[in-house]
Amino acid sequence: MIGRISGRVHDVLAEHAGDVDGAQAELIKGAIADVMALLKASRVGGRYEHSEFPPTADVLRKRSQKGADDIWEGRTKWRNSHVFQAAKKGETFEVTALDMNAAYLSAFKCWLPIGQLREDTSGVHDRKKSGIHLLTPAEWEHTDLPNPLGNRMEPGELWVSESTLRLLLDCAREGLTDTPVIHRSLVSGGTEVLLEKLRRALAEVRKTALAEGDELTVNYVKSMYSKLVSTLGESTAIVICDARTGCTSCARKHSRICG
Template structure:
């Protein structure tokens, strides 16, 4: 007897299919399932992706309890699980798919023993955005989530208001016939239910501003949740190790990567955009071999000024160190959705997009400043990240004195972007770091440093972090750190200082009174201290420039 697709699946495949199908039928999101089974949201996404840790038997039991069906029924496959769930509510799968929100309300009422009412359900979550949050665009613009034309704008970003709209746009682009509406999760598309007959979905009649959206949290609330999480980890480590500072610090550093991922999950709750842990990547972001890098040039600086370009005399060189370079670089424009290819010039600032660009840079002939492209000797086109492109364009602008010609863009891989994707995690780390410095708390300071530095170094392609595979983010964050350092060198030169050396992410050597230097607007150029907006003096040395040199 030939096997059906349902029975030919492995138990794990059947479990994942059942979870996806039940989420579709109930109208739940992965974060709701994660809360119901006691896991972080990223852990559910990881287990469903099938690319790392699988579901355990205990977790399968928890999933079954969450949906109110037997575990063996859950493992029997999507159709069986959904029929059992619908039967427990006295309904059918078709009815639940047609009205998932109503079914979910009924299920919640049944599980709590309360009677469902016809009145509007009460919820502690923020309501869907009001109609004035969504504006109609005069002309379609690329959606920041899927890259296809959208006619609405939300919070300043052109985008489809819901995942259903993104799916409909994709269907319209692929087929000449009108697409059927597909219910989809914002992270991963939900597969169809094998063996389940579905009626055509109801036509949309609601206004764009009345459609559902992810609940949002206030920045202070989200940041405070992250700060509380970090403080709790530090206190717990000290208690577990009976106050042994060295042992607690070593333990926290070992836990830096999983703690950083949990911090991202905490600070992303209620966010407008889901973090996609394993997106499609173009070939330029794939390593040809384990020992060879991908094609992205990060523009890491390694520059020293020629002595003959300095004025003659005796000079004191101050070696400055930039604090928390990678921590500050977390605030940069990161791509949200799938990277989309385009040919020719693209204005990523106007379109609110970010990604990677194949460019031919303009010639650099400035002896007093390093090239924004970093230490590159080869000529010709190269792939650069968004921060490097924007830095080259600024250097070519009138405001910067037209230091070079603007780069010529040949092709790009970009997606809609936001500068705030990691912002809540960054401000939480920054606050706890400042507390650690003020209290001379070595344990907390080294813990925070390990979290943000290891997060950046392992989010690309690392065996130490199986929860996130975003080499695009890694390259962009690193490029942002290098760009930030170049920007400081430019401002130092504009303030009358002689820039002598720029290297890595945090090394800036200057000649002149940098403590008294003033930037545009009258504020101090380089406040001295250990904060992320300050610099500290690492070393001083004296050189003599011969007038005959």
């Protein structure tokens, strides 16, 4: 797939006679179609295939066209006040730079549910399953570390995604906080490898392009992975069907492609 991505960039650039701006506009315009074709190619021989089908749970429904659903997004906007004040006074620190632009690629490693979400009120997290969870988080008392829930100020229950719950549980195992109380879960069998081949290919192409200063390829790859993640929402939700059991988990009014 790496050659396929690089070849696409080369072909479009040639079609535009070396005009980088024109080539970039065409590549970005076709990014969604291109990345979906790459996803299909990465799934050859895979046990699961993707389907499109609208979410059924109310908490997954957007309240308006530009609104949000009920799932809390732990977007962190955090500053270590002690370090910040010391830096303002001229003190120097050794820091680790984070490649924030690759956050969408990192999201490809998330656990995705396979099939229809089913309610679980046991309060126990099953690491072989994935979904969304209604929980009450423990207090976060560390001023020198960002809260996994981001800048949430209001207390009480909230719905979180699988990735956020696993991060909270990891923090509890490290002794940073108490274990969150899970009240209700909507889960199905989970997988972490559905997008792995695609992620590796995009990451490798991006790494090479950054090293070579190839901004055209960098922007093309960025457009593909960011748009793919951004469009896995209410209108184009991805549901994974188990080829062994058929499509009973998604037998509703929707178009589906099942393995």
